[in-house]
Amino acid sequence: MNDQSDSRVIRVSDLMGPQVHTIDGLATAAEAMAAMKQLQISSLVVNRRHDDDELGLITVSDLAREVVTSDRAPERVNVYEVMSKPALTVRADMLARYAVRLLVRFGVSRALVVDESGAPRGLVTLRDLVLGLTPE
Numbered sequence: 001m002n003d004q005s006d007s008r009v010i011r012v013s014d015l016m017g018p019q020v021h022t023i024d025g026l027a028t029a030a031e032a033m034a035a036m037k038q039l040q041i042s043s044l045v046v047n048r049r050h051d052d053d054e055l056g057l058i059t060v061s062d063l064a065r066e067v068v069t070s071d072r073a074p075e076r077v078n079v080y081e082v083m084s085k086p087a088l089t090v091r092a093d094m095l096a097r098y099a100v101r102l103l104v105r106f107g108v109s110r111a112l113v114v115d116e117s118g119a120p121r122g123l124v125t126l127r128d129l130v131l132g133l134t135p136e
Contacts, residue, residue: 009095010095010096010097010132010133011092011093011094011095011096012090012091012092012093012094012095012096012099012113012124012129013092013093013113013121013122014096014132015096015124015128015129015132016092016113016121016122016123016124016128017122017123017124017125017128018121018122019122019123020045020120020121020122020123021035021039021041021044021045022044022045022046022047022120023035023044023045023046023047023058023079024046024047024079025046025047025049025056025078025079025080025083026078026079026080027078027079028074028075028076028077028078028079029063029066029067029072029074029075029077029078029079029081029082030074030075031079032044032058032063032079033063033074036060042059042060043057043058043059043060043110043123044057044058044079045057045087045112045120045123046058046079046080046083046085046087054085054086054087055085055086055087055089055112055114055120056079056080056083056084056085056086056087057083057084057085057087057088057110057112058079058082058083058084059084059109059110061109062082062083062084063082065082066081066082067082087111087112088102088103088106088108088111088112089111089112089113089114089118090102090111090112090113090114090124091113091114091115091116092113092114092115092121092122096129096132096133097133099111099124099129100126100129100130100133103126103129104126108126109125109126109127110123110124110125110126111123111124
């Protein structure tokens with residue numbers, strides 16, 4: 001069976017969510033939770049502190065595991081304490097099937113989509129990718 005049996009070329013940029021919602025690493029977990037609730041999203045990109053820094057990602061799962069189930073006060077925990085950094089990134093022009101392989105290999109449910117210069121362009125989830133690759 002040929003890997004190219006489906007003639008459609010589907011790239012990450014075709015399936016990603018184009019909005020990037022950010023938060024500062026010094027913000028509190030409570031602020032992150034409030035932003036996620038208000039925006040009805042489950043992750044936020046954590047800004048770089050300087051040019052040589054990397055982007056981070058904080059998810060509802062991080063907050064559940066590191067704050068809620070640990071009985072830590074969300075007002076007393078900073079985002080940088082519970083975020084993932086560096087965030088797993090994929091290029092916007094990467095073929096979606098390779099992005100699926102990468103996410104599965106690392107056991108994560110989402111990746112930050114970046115352009116050629118490393119600037120964030122969006123987020124893509126395993127769900128977005130798999131359902132986007134499903135034949136019509």
